[in-house]
Structures are given as structure tokens and as C-alpha cells.
Amino acid sequence: MSDLDHNKDLTVWRRATEYKPPRNWRNWLIGRPLQTADAPHQTIGKAIGLAVFASDALSSTAYATQEILVILAAAGTLAFGYAFPISVAIVVLMAVVSISYEQTIHAYPNGGGAYIVARENLGELPAQIAAAALLTDYILTVAVSVSSGVAQINSAFPALFPYRVHIAVFMVMVVMIINLRGVRESGLAFAIPSYFFIATMFLMVGVGLFRYITGGLGHVVNPPEMVVPPEVLAVTPFLILHAFSSGTAALTGIEAISNGVTAFKEPRSKNAGITLIWMALILASLFLGITFLAGKVSVVPSEFETVISQLGRTVFQGEGILYLAIIAGTSIILFLAANTAFAGFPRLSALTAADGFLPRQLAYRGSRLVYSRGIVALALLACLMIVIFQASVTRLIPLYAIGVFLSFTLSQAGMARRLFKIGRIRPNEEIRERSSTLRHDPHWLPKMATNGFGAFLTALVMLVFAITKFEDGAWLVMIIIAVLVVTFFNIHRHYRNLAKSLSLEHFGPPPPIARHRVVIPIGGVHRGTLAALRYARKLSDDITAVHVSIDSDEAEKIQQKWEEWGEGVRLIIIESPYRLFLEPLLQYIEEIAAKRPVNEILTIVVPQFVPHHWWTNILHTQTAIQLRIALLFRKNIVVTDVPYQVDD
């Protein structure tokens, strides 16, 4: 063992394994395995940062206007006039949330998602509620973004409409594989499509406004079949609030930068903060511009053609190259938005798992240094949503924003609480917390007011959302979040109790084993039995072979053979008149176990022949497995199977 480094004293050795995972089909699909030391530590500037983190937020301009119109359609096309004022209200909300998050970025330079902020300032329960809300939301982000991306494509190529679910699932799989490969959030791969989208959208809004002012804008030619309301309603405050709720989908993704502060170049909080403000400005102007123009060209909400598509072909007067550029840019940014969720979900689930609220396996990084299990889980759950809701954005939206606003509320409430604590710190004092340091800040009061107002506002919106969209599906998300929170705490209790049961504190070493008895159940006397006997003889001198007899002729034969081959070991034949095998054996084991002192151990050595072909296993009774399961909960009983390999 020359490859071992001897360490400190004679009993501990260290060795760096030369084990290199072999090449297989997974390598081809997701790339060669990476060493832990290979993890990159590169940082990005503001321009690239905008491209990387803004796709989720900006992509919501592709569907937010449409979802407002879908609700207003219930009161007839005249109600579409309310869309623009509603958008203005949403933009005000956006401003408050953005300023709030800008403060979070400065408070948590190591990344301050809602989970971390809530955990640090509000406690375990709000933190887990935030985790449940965010995880649900990431799944819906993938489902909504990909569905909307596919809807854009279908608008240009209506022949693909019947295949929308297939295409959406395929796209989720593509994004999943890219993420399993471990995409580096670095560069051109994100910058090109993001800026392409921003540029084409501003071009469309700009040309549209120019045409509107010069009077040559016109109306949508051949509008698609509109979503037909079941009955025409009056314009009520409820309807307006309902439409407003749908439009708040525009705010989703705005928190992405605060999660990823560490990715920015120093001074990272400042850079990240500036990027956030840029992003909010772009988002607000595109959203307002699109809603405004949509009203002017008489867009109709439809499952068959998106608002963006109708607006594009009206502004650019036909389905030319510029129209196709709009469709392509919008689709790609939507798929990139799904990709953002693929970065967020696995990280958050790993963080929650490390805190012991989700299965620990989720905190394990796969061969490409990404949290592979979280990535696969997200892809499967998103595909499930897409299949259930048939890739319809309108049917998915009622489930969507409630989680986002819940996490906004918790994040900002946490910030307000934190600033309240800061208010009590004297100059030159500081308090160290797990993820950040609290220092004196003379401006704590206005900051607290901002965050507090933000929390109040987002809580209000969440309430409006929950009420207006309750029947459409919000109830389901509330139940899912509640179930998740309960599950998280159950998992946490399990891990905590387990750690306590296994802890070595106040633990006296157990007395050594005084006596070791071995029982060998035998079905026949053959080479496999003898291999087990040979092994058992090495373990102990106190061996009993047991045969459960269903057929007395068979028992007679076994007895004769045992006299020849059994090496004098005691054989007990248990007659089983009800032709049961396991139960009489267990009864016998229980009996001798009951008579035992505490420091005696019982090993059941089961001869097990291992056939060459796996399928032949169904031709044999799997005694060892059944015994193991039956005896798992018995103290001081160990089941060992001694494999005996046969050629067939």
C-alpha cells in the first residue's frame, strides 16, 4: 500500500484515489466528469450580468399584456381600454419592489434570496414557507416560459399547434441536458439572444409609436379567434383586480439578481444594484409600450396567436424578416428564462437540503459539479405541469404569481426586520450573522420604511391574487405550498431525531459481544450450502442448521446428506404442516432470540446462489431478502447472505 500517505499515527491513512469514472453514454450526453477542484470562480460585469439575470424578468413582457386582456375579455372588447391603466399600476409596484431588492443586494453581498433573508431575520417557519413558494414558482416558471415560447412559435407556424405539448416537453429536456452539462453563466451564449431580444422589442415598440404618432399604425389584419368568455360580465372592481393579478406575472424574475450577487465583479453590490435598476427600467418601458400599442392596434387575446405576434405583424406590416426576428427573439428569451429557473431550483433545493429540510441527496453535486438530482426533478415536475395544463399559458398563469409574491413579501419583511435591528446598533458596533454582517446605518429608518411598504404592497397583491384567482387554480398552489412546508418540517424532524439517536455524546461504548450464535437456514444440501457452512464456521463455533420441511421425503434426504457433509453441525428439522417456510423459521429465530442475554448476537447466514443471468432470479424464492425485511427491526440480529456463483 505504497500509495497511502501515513498520517499522524499508525491507524489513519489517506489515499488520493486514482479512480476515474469510465466513459459511457452519459459522457456523450452531458460531458466528461469534472473534479471538485475544477469549479470555476469567474465573475461578470454589468453588461453580461444583465443578459444572464434579466431573461426571466424581461421574458414576462411576452405574456403579461396578453394575460391582462384575457381577463378583460370577459367584459367584452370595450374593457380592453383598462389594460393600460392597469399596466401603469403594475409598473408602480415594479418600482417599489426593485428599490426594495436594490437594498437587499447591498445588505447581502453574498447573495440574498428570499430564503436566506427570511431564514436570517424571520425564523425557520417563514424561511421554509419562502422555500416552498420559490420551489413551486421555479417549476411554474419553466412551465409558463416554455409554454409561452412554444406559443410564439405556433403563432408564426400554426401547423405546429397540435404538437405544442410535445415541443414544450422536448424543449424542457433540451434545457435539462444543457444544465446537466453544467452551463457556465458566462457569456455570449446569454448576451447575444438577450440583447437581440431587447433590441428587436425596442425596435418594434419604437416603430409602433412612430407609426401611431404619424397615423399609419392601422389594426390587426385577420385577428385570430378570440378567447370566448362564457358570459359577458360588467366591468366590476373585481374584474379589474383580477386582470391586475394576471398582469403581475410581469414582476416574476425580478429577484434573480439578488440571488446571484456573487457572480458580479467587485464592487459587486454596487454593480449588481445598478444592473437591477437597468433591468427594471427596460422591463417597465417594454411592458408599458407593448400594452399601449396592443390597445391601439386592437389586439385580441387568443390561444392560437400571441399578442406579440399580432403586434409584430401589424407594426411591421406583414410577416417579413423583422416579424420573424421578433418571434425568434421572444421564443429564445422565454427558453432562456426557463434556463434561469434551472439555475435557481437546484441551488435552492441544495441549500434547503443542507439545512435538513429536503432529502440530503439533493445537496450532492453530480459528475459535472451541478446539483443533477435537482435539475432532473425540476424538469420532470415542469413537464408534468405542461402535460396537465396542455402547455396553455392562460391556464398556468393563475397558479404562477402567488408564490412569487409570497417570497417577495417574506424577503422584504425580513429586510424590514433586519433594518429595525440595525437601527439599534450604535456606530462602530457590528453584529455577525450567518450570511451577513449588521453594521450601524444612519439611513436605516427610510430604508426600513421602503422595505416595509414593499412588503405591505406585495402582501396586498398576494391577497388580491389569492382571492381573484382562487377558483382558477390559486387554491391548488396554496395547498401545495402548505403540504410542502409540512413535509419539510417532517423531514427536518427526522434528520434531527436521527442525529440525536446516533450521537456519541453521553454515549458509553457498548460491552463487547459475549456470544455469537449462527443459524443457517437450508433448503437442501448442495455446494451453496457448504459455502455458507464454511463461512459460518469461521464466524463462530455455535452453529445450528435449520431446515423447514414441507415434504417429509425431502427432509429425510437432507438429513442423510447432512450426516455426510454437515461436519457434525447440529441440524434442526422444523415440520411445517401449513407449507409455510418463512413464518416457522422466524418463529424459531424469535424463540432463541427471546432467551438471549443482551450482549449476545445472532447471525443468520443464508446460502444464496447467484445465477449468471439476472432473469433467472424469478425462478427462485428470494429467501434472504424476505428474511432481511422481516428481521430488520429486531435488535442484535444480523442477516448475511453468502453468495455462491453458479454458471447458469
Added chain:
Amino acid sequence: MSDLDHNKDLTVWRRATEYKPPRNWRNWLIGRPLQTADAPHQTIGKAIGLAVFASDALSSTAYATQEILVILAAAGTLAFGYAFPISVAIVVLMAVVSISYEQTIHAYPNGGGAYIVARENLGELPAQIAAAALLTDYILTVAVSVSSGVAQINSAFPALFPYRVHIAVFMVMVVMIINLRGVRESGLAFAIPSYFFIATMFLMVGVGLFRYITGGLGHVVNPPEMVVPPEVLAVTPFLILHAFSSGTAALTGIEAISNGVTAFKEPRSKNAGITLIWMALILASLFLGITFLAGKVSVVPSEFETVISQLGRTVFQGEGILYLAIIAGTSIILFLAANTAFAGFPRLSALTAADGFLPRQLAYRGSRLVYSRGIVALALLACLMIVIFQASVTRLIPLYAIGVFLSFTLSQAGMARRLFKIGRIRPNEEIRERSSTLRHDPHWLPKMATNGFGAFLTALVMLVFAITKFEDGAWLVMIIIAVLVVTFFNIHRHYRNLAKSLSLEHFGPPPPIARHRVVIPIGGVHRGTLAALRYARKLSDDITAVHVSIDSDEAEKIQQKWEEWGEGVRLIIIESPYRLFLEPLLQYIEEIAAKRPVNEILTIVVPQFVPHHWWTNILHTQTAIQLRIALLFRKNIVVTDVPYQVDD
């Protein structure tokens, strides 16, 4: 251990277990468990014997006529005139087969099904072909009989037609449960419905003939919707043969008595033989009578009303009590026919399993002394057929009789071969075979001629059947039978090779184990680890603990704890840069295994904590199971997990 009987010398003890299976829901469903010694040995007379064994054969009169008409319908209703001549031909075939089987009954007084006769006289391959044909056929008997029984009920109660598949599956389940309880083929339960059926059918045929002669028979009123032929064909020899093939379903079940000779009172061969002749006479007269009358009253073949129902309401002039008696009798005899298959299939599969051509588990008798696994398998397969073919007798029939005729042919060819051997035996000589004794017989030549002619005829019918019904589904049955035969031989080869590998003949006892090394993989140092260490110390002095390290801080902690708790046992820390756990551990085990001499054994002791709630298992990596699977095929390596029970 006072409850043990000491036997011969000090090493073998016998004990009669007091283990009594506990009461549970299965008791309620299928009755209390029975001891092996409880098996009954009662015999029956001719009258009861007819009732018990004839249901399968007689029940085919319920559908055979109809299936002839379905085929003839392709040439228009005028072609129905060919039905009676075809039935006469089928009755001739029936006579030949019956005489043949009567000889089999005398040759095999211990029961001579096609499988036993073929095994003894023709060899392994024909025997397994017979087994495959018969097993397939039993499945189809259940599917066809139950479907036809449900069709009779639907004829009287058309409102139930949409639920025919549900009703059929339910009936199969009822028959399955009755058989799992272990119905005794004893008495009134069979005699009453069988004789009720025979009586009502003869009444119907008798009244019908009387009315025909006296000129008051009339025609079917409101005939049901006929099976519509896709195009009207001419009456060709092919069509006639096709119709004949369908009608041969009337012969199914005729072999039942020869399988069950042992159930009869002594002189059992004679009693069984006479019963067979009675049965054939009843079957032939009912079949001819029904076909004749069906032609006279202008019955039409239909999925919605059976021939029996149409005939019944015409003969009895309305749907009165006598009509309902016909429907009830026919339905019940059809369900009894399914029951016959439930007796045959499990017994044959147990016989084949005992010969090593099917999984041995099928030869195990369940708590009620019946071959429960065979019964359940038959029920599931029959339900599958019913669901696939939507309980349509017409769609099931093309799959049906080919297996029956294949087994007829093999059985009679076997008998002919046997009689040829007998022809060479001199008087007062005898040859003992596995299931029967061959003695001199002066009449061997005419007997051989009968069996040989029977074999030839049934082979011809099988050929006609295979050709005329190839497209309708006969091809599928041929493939299934071929696949089954190949599977049987693969299973047999496995068992034979296994027995050879395990055999103690020419086997020198292996040298005792010289050295026993123990490896304990540890993920952390806790009470579970210490329990495993304590166990390992009892096994050997040569112990190595191994920790595969993904996180070097963690490894540092484990090392420190091990120094305190490890009792001086060597610890090896394997660094795993690719974050793999199992692979570097396996590599290490392979390395030390490669250096070992042959008579050294390696035990991997895996600490395994057993949580209180099963669901929490998904929160842990199942290392022991993965290791076990990975090392299963390595010689001289044993994997043991030492369970440590924790409270949560």
C-alpha cells in the same frame, strides 16, 4: 428445547412446529389455512362424475352453432343451410376423438392428460408442446366460456350489454376466489346446475322438434342485428372449411375426463370410460339438435343476442319462465366450464413446474392446499384476454381450438406409439413406465389403428384450422405456443445447469477459510458505526475502516472522532475528487481482493441504521444494497449489513 425429538444421533433434531398462520383478511376471503395432512381422498360415481367433468364439453353447445353461422353469414343467409351438414361432420370427428380417449382412460388409470401421454411416449419436446398448447387453451377456455356466459345474460337483459367486460372480469374473479378457497369437486354444487342445463336443453330441443313436426315452430320474432359481412362471398370450399373450423369448438373439453380418472370410484377406468361415452352422446345430440332447429327458425348470428336465446324464445313462444330457465342454465354451465379450466391449469402448471419447465414456485400449494399461484395467474391472463377482445366470443374463437387440436393430436399419437410398443410385448411380460404399466394386449392393432386415425384426423383439422383462421388470430396462438415452448426449455436448462453446479457428486469439500478480512465502509462516526465495529471485532482481528471523502473538512472530523472511538482499528480515507462514493470503494475492495489467496474471505460490514418509519428510507442513500448488487458476482466476498435501529 424440550419440544424437539432427538433423532438417531446427536446432530439431528426434529420438531413439529406449532406455528399456526394468524387470522387476517385473506382468511375471510379464502378460508382458514389447511394442513397438508387435510388433503381429501374421496371418489365419485358416474352420475356425479358426468356433472363434474362434462360442464366444459357440454357448455360448448352454447356457442358452437353460432360460430358456424357467423362464418357462413359471409355468403349471405342462404349459406346457413350448410350449417347442419357441417355439424354432422363435427359429430363424426367427436365420435373418433371420444373412442380414442376412452382407450386412453384404460391405458392411464392414474390420469392421462395429453402432457403425460406425450411425455411418456413421444419425448420431451412433444410433451412441452402439449403443455404450451393446453395452458394457452385453459386461458382461452376461461375467456370464451365467461364471455359466452355473459353474452347469454345480455341476450335476456340487453341493458347490461355495455358492461359486458366488467361483468366478465367480475365473474372470473368470483371463480378465482372460489378456486383459491379450494372447491372440492364433490357434489351437488356441480350436479344440480349441470343436470338442470341438460334437462332444459333437452326440453328445448324436444319441444322444438315436436313443434317442427307438428308444423307450429315459426320463426324468430324481431331477430337481432346480424353480424354484417364486409362483402358477400361465394360459397367456396374454403368458406365451408372455415365454418367447420369454428364449429370444432364443440369438441373442447372432451379430454377432461381422461385427466381426472383418479377421481372416479373403482373400477375407475371402466366408470370413467362409460361416463365419457355418455357425455359424448349428450353433447352430440344437443349440438345436432340445436343446429338443426337454428336453421329451421331462421336464427341469425349476432353480438347482441345469442343463438340459444333466439332459439329459446322461438321454441317457447316468448320470454317466459322456460326461456329464462334456458338462459340461466346456459350461463351457469358456462361459468362452470371456466371453473373446470381453473382445476386444469394450476395442476398442469404444477406438473410442468415439478418437471422443471416452469418456475418451481408454481408447484407450491398455498394455504388451502391448491396451487394458488397458478390459479391467480390463470385469472389474470384470462381477464387480459377478455379486456383485449372486449368479451366477444366471435373474436376469441379463432384463437381457441388450435391448442385443443394440437393436444388431441399429440395425445393420440402418443397412444398410438404406446400401442405399437405393446404390440411387441409377449404375453405375461410387462414394462413399467413412470405413469403406467405396459402389458400384452391381443387387441393392440385395432386400438392402434383407432388412435392413429384419430391423430391423423385431429392433425388434419388443426391444419385446416390454422390455414382458414390464420388471419383471424390463429397466427398469434402459434407464436405464443412457440414462445412458450422455447421459454420452457430455457427454464429447464437453467434448472439442470444449476443442479449440476450445485451437485455434491465428485465434489471435494473446500479447504477451511485461512484468513478472514473485514472492511467497514463508514460515512461518519456515530452509534451505528460503532455497532458495526463491535460486530466486526467479533468476526475477525483484521479490520479496516474505509471512509470515502468528498469533503475534506468532513474527513478531518471523522478522523478525529475515529481516533477517540475507533478502538485502534486502521482507518483509510480515500479522497474522491469526482464526488463518487461507491466506485472508489469498489476499486479499493477489488484491489485487496486481487491480492488475496483463494482460501481467504473478505466480509464487508456495512453499518445501516433502520429508521422507524419506512418512508424515511428515501431520505438516505442505500449504500448496503448498492454494494451488495455490485459485489454479488465476486467470489469469496460477503456483504453484511449490521442494522442499527433508531427511533426516527
